[in-house]
Amino acid sequence: MGMSVTQLLIILVIVIVLFGTKRLRNIGSDLGGAIKSFRSAVKDGEESKQLAEDDTEKSKEKAPSEQDKV
Known part of the structure; x- marks a missing residue:
């Protein structure tokens, strides 16, 4: 019960x-x-x-050595 081609064309003409x-x-x-900006923002994030x-x-690797000194 999808839309037929004629129905899509009628909607396109109305738009x-x-x-x-x-x-x-x-x-x-x-x-x-907007899509391009969104994609770049996601990539940056x-x-x-x-x-x-x-x-x-890196901080976890440094932390045990600092604890050994105490």
Whole structure:
């Protein structure tokens, strides 16, 4: 009971009439830019998380040697 091709075309025509092709083009480019920014933010977050994990591992390696001195 999915949508047929004719139903999708009717919906597409209604959307084009409501918004116009220029506005749809702008919406598409804005959406593309937002997705690109989101992906870069996720990538940056993963890199900073990895750096934090590496720093934690390094501090754990240093901690036992400092405890031996006490």
